[in-house]
Amino acid sequence: xxxxxxxxxxxxxxxxxxxxxxxxxxxxxxxxxxxxxxxxxxxxxxxxxxxxxxxxxxxxxxxxxxxxxxxxxxxxxxxxxxxxxxxxxxxxxxxxxxxxxxxxxxxxxxxxxxxxxxxxxxxxxxxxxxxxxxxxxxxxxxxxxxxxxxxxxxxxxxxxxxxxxxxxxxxxxxxxxxxxxxxxxxxxxxxxxxxxxxxxxxxxxxxxxxxxxxxxxxxxxxxxxxxxxxxxxxxxxxxxxxxxxxxxxxxxxxxxxxxxxxxxxxxxxxx
Numbered sequence: 001x002x003x004x005x006x007x008x009x010x011x012x013x014x015x016x017x018x019x020x021x022x023x024x025x026x027x028x029x030x031x032x033x034x035x036x037x038x039x040x041x042x043x044x045x046x047x048x049x050x051x052x053x054x055x056x057x058x059x060x061x062x063x064x065x066x067x068x069x070x071x072x073x074x075x076x077x078x079x080x081x082x083x084x085x086x087x088x089x090x091x092x093x094x095x096x097x098x099x100x101x102x103x104x105x106x107x108x109x110x111x112x113x114x115x116x117x118x119x120x121x122x123x124x125x126x127x128x129x130x131x132x133x134x135x136x137x138x139x140x141x142x143x144x145x146x147x148x149x150x151x152x153x154x155x156x157x158x159x160x161x162x163x164x165x166x167x168x169x170x171x172x173x174x175x176x177x178x179x180x181x182x183x184x185x186x187x188x189x190x191x192x193x194x195x196x197x198x199x200x201x202x203x204x205x206x207x208x209x210x211x212x213x214x215x216x217x218x219x220x221x222x223x224x225x226x227x228x229x230x231x232x233x234x235x236x237x238x239x240x241x242x243x244x245x246x247x248x249x250x251x252x253x254x255x256x257x258x259x260x261x262x263x264x265x266x267x268x269x270x271x
Contacts, residue, residue: 026064057092058087061085061095136174163185163198166185179211
């Protein structure tokens, strides 16, 4: 009798289980094995087919017992390396019940591992932040910058981290470093409004007017031509001595929000 004679609902799941086990995907393998067992109705199958299915189940259970996570689970529960999932042909319902308990324990173990890994990750992130900040606070800029750049490399894909580092650099008068980090933040998180505001002010302090203008224009492209952003752009043009732009942008800001007295003063002055 060949495996082709085994009902597809059974063979499909048992073959999936064997495939997952080869990839050490223990939980999905156990789930597929349970699905195969649920579809297995021994009394409705001819003896040779039933035997073929039992052989497939034996192979799956043997391989499942070799999985490191299953061995570790039984060692923790039974305090012995010899404990394993038992299977006796004809006792498929009992095996299914055992596997469901094993699956529950494996899921709980996996969730615990994820929580522990996340906690360790957050601890390292906080350690690098505090280490860098500590160095900056005592005036050791080289070590402070080094620690915070490691933080950026490891956790720069976390929302707000790059902007926070840029803000710390600015607070410690490291404007070039702050501008560089905030530029990175804007490229990584185009919708991080705080990064744009900090970057624009940083470039203004550095008298990098073209870069500040670019930040404001990009911000308006991403967030819209908000009155406050327009006012800030007009103030930039005022510092840059571009009076024509001051008037047109200030007028647009004031039309959108007539409570902006600074915009009104610019309009009156340069009209």
